Amino acid sequence: MRVVLIGVSHWHTPFFLDPCLSLPDVTIVGVSDPILARAEPAAAKAGCKPFTDYREMCAALRPDFAFALARHCEMADLARFLIDQRIAFAMEKPCAINAAEASDIANRAAVAGVFAAVPYVIRYSPMIEIIRSNNESVQYCMFKFIGGMVDRYRQQQVDWVIDRKASGGGALLNLGVATFTRRPIRCSTCTIRSELRIITSPPGMTRPWKSSPMTASAGPARSS
Structure with a gap:
């Protein structure tokens, strides 16, 4: 299988690049990033050519x-391009900057018959098996996802994550969506309460940083 990686300056690139390199029937034929210097290390590791334009890379x-x-803010256009080109893909969350864009992508992929997936790897977390192993109804459950300090995005040169215009919602969109879509507990008669916490920004931060824990309570729930 001929595989390309698009946007390799993203901090999750190793989660895709390294496993692909270990698979005998997969060949990484190209990587791309708008900043060539960010694409070159991944290209060197994969032994392929770096590109700055994913359209050019896919055409070639x-x-x-x-x-x-x-x-x-660029994900929807990228997804539409891949669908139009009939290239199967897995896209990092959240896939779009709002629900309308995400719905449009899903509909286009379905109509075109193009494989499209979002790799929520923590759905396979041991936490789910631990909950299931208790073999009891869950009366109360609270999940928190702690992604680290905000400054890590600057250190990794992905400052766009803390730019609301580019990310669409900072941690609430980037990390909060992960909590709600993993859903290791399927509730039957329970009540779901969503909480939004606003944390004071440290000096130098332009906006408050948000996190979104999910609380399920007031009724039995069962594992799925």
């Missing part, structure tokens, strides 16, 4: 599959 290489990573 005609891959079988793409791992699509990008700024949130």
